[in-house]
Amino acid sequence: MALKTAGQEIERLLGLHPKGFDLSLERITRLLDTLGNPHLRLPPVIHIAGTNGKGSASAFSRALLEAAGLSVHVHTSPHLVNWHERYRIGEPGGGKLVRDDVLADAISRVAEANAGRPITVFEILTAVTFVLFSEHPADAVILEVGLGGRFDATNVIPKPAVSLIMPVSLDHQSYLGDRVELIAAEKAGIIKRGCPVVIGFQEHDAARKVMLETAERLRSPVSVYGQDFFAHEEHRRLIYQDEAGLMDLPLPRLAGRHQLGNAAAAIKAVRTAGFDISDRAIEKAMTTVDWPARMQRLTQGRLTELAPPGAEIWLDGGHNPGAGVVIAEAFAELEERAPRPLFLITGMINTKDPVGYFKAFAGMAKHVFTVPIRSSDAGIGHEELAAAALEAGISAEPVHSVENVLKLLRDSWDPSDTPPRILIGGSLYLAGDVLADNGTPPA
Template sequence: MGLHPKGYDLSLDRITRLLDILGNPQNKLPPVIHVAGTNGKGSVTAFCRALLEAGGYSVHVHTSPHLVNWHERYRIGVNGSRGELVDDAVFAEVLRRIADANGGEKITVFEILTAATFILFAEHPADAAVIEVGLGGRFDATNVISEPAVSVIMPISLDHQPYLGDRVELIAAEKAGIMKAGRPVVIGHQDHDAALDVLVSTAERLRCPTAVFGQDFSAHEEYGRLVYQDEFGLGDLPLPRLPGRHQYANAAAAIRAVKAAGFVVTETMMEKAMISVEWPGRLQRLTEGELLPYAPEGAEIWVDGGHNPGAGEVIAEAMASFEERQPRPLFLIIGMINTKDPLGYFKAFTGLAEKVYCVPIRGSEAMIDPVILANSAYDAGLVAEPMLTVRQALDEIRELAVPNMPAPRILIGGSLYLVGDVLADNGTPPK
């Protein structure tokens, strides 16, 4: 991080040159499920992994960013078992090889980490690899995979506008860049018709076999069960372990994607995946750890790294559904970085949250000052106050707790960086 640029420099020239020197490991991978999207790509990646592992397949998984430790980005498939995060010594040795091959040429941190993905996944045998796009799609460093088993495009909304464009159709065009001629495409639920039109027309132009959510496959809740349907049949499944109604569509996209990638998916696999799937830092409830004593006794603490208006909407919907089942006052502890839209995020919680505590993100030069962030929350119609730390905010919420009334529900989020700090401080990093 000290040696290389921290920002984005979207181009494939540097990564292509580097991979050529390394022997083009990206061409030696098991079948690849390549996942892009503004929101939901991490969840669909987790569902794909859970499905494949439920069938006894070994699965490599690449995600970004990490929450606490760098090696979280690489899960190495294990035959007949769940994959394991890459060993630090193995990861370090691969980084040394990449540094030697690069020879001091200009390169970004994400390009180095992507090259590590391809080396690790090429040199460890597995049945499949699920690779999450970092930013955009067309010029993302992962987009050197020439023949993915399937390309998956999850919900598209406004985010990273300086790099991807300020309209959803422009962002959709960038995400559609991971589609390859004649290779299968799965398009997840889309809130914007303009984005869907771009994705479908691109797939048609490239003559990709295409499955679209709501048209070729679907999922909905019925009598406390998840009903999944596609052209191959219908599945009556447990509700996903990941909370929130938005996860129904994410689960459906994963099921259809794994089928499109050429794997047989049984009802037993789907059932097992729904109850075993895990995705840290996304509507994750903290049930143990060092931060819990700072909150009111009996409080629920949730963390979620969603940071754009689209994510704010699905997180707020999940909080509202929790409220319907078990009413509790909702408090937000939020930190964000300056490339995001805090007003758009906060608007989703208007009328739902009692109060927002705005906090800094440790060690981030790009964080939004808590006072400015609190002003954005105020502009969205929320009561807001800046705080110095998450612990201080938890202390304040504890002071406000009313005896003999329901303990509060607390959501900590607005940034994956903040969630990573919280999981580290809580002593519960991803495993």
């Protein structure tokens, strides 16, 4: 009998178990116990939560550790194109996405151990994370929270080397609450008694206050951005400072001023976790860090060939008002350095706040083209999404696909005009579709 692929195993599970989230630790704890508690046999864990920036913080943390010659397991979610992206297995010289046969075998074993009991697919896939990471040697684990923190399936780690909480804003309100303090309390749930915590940049004082109160109650040593560590740009360099001193570093390879704070939080977290990373390794990490669909410049591929000649095409999966603000700020910087007309190609799912997202680009974007999302049945209709952009004060029109928008722009563009700057964004699902269609999936 032919061996099943990982994709086939996951599709089978999706048919058996509910989609979405049912936030609880009871089912995952029971399953891990059946599996022999692999989550208790891991290298030091850097556990990362936050509304925005946790993926970038994971990427920076991985780059820092690998630049120091260490092997690093990395768990992130969601994936963009392939399920395998959620599991990067640490190897000397740089981690690799898990092999299909290895992932399929781990999924099969975890599903068998669950024995058909009620569980969500995300919980099974999180248990797979712990099985894989416990069976392959590495120096560290970077573990990104899926949703929230307190009841997220990753939150079974009893003693992380460090808990890192990135910027918190409104998102997933139906699961986490409709006030930033409530969401912050869920994220702060990854703080463990006596274990160190790093708090990244927080726009909302109320969110920071909740985190600090949680850390104090649990007697967890805490480091706070803007108080215990700092970062700013000076002469096109990143200046980082903490109690160990000041470093003059290259600007991060990831575009956008918000990445300065993300880089700083990762540096502080990796140091707090007990890893001695040299200044030279930190410099290297800033220039090698990679994180697809976060201010990613698309310079080649099938879709890029459809755009007006000379167009800049950017891809970013940010999907809430907080992300909209930092992405818009990044494009304002690009505009200041090299002016171009900005067009948005946007798709979003129905748990988001599209008007709040679009408002960040009011007065900046010339026009929005809204598109459906092929890979999600929860997408906002592209006509409804265009109405949201209009409500936010930007002219908009619905189009059936990203490909059609790029062709439309190319066919109508006057070659004597400055080529456009195009942002494709609003959803990680859309970003994944674009990377697949462009022929440039994450590797």
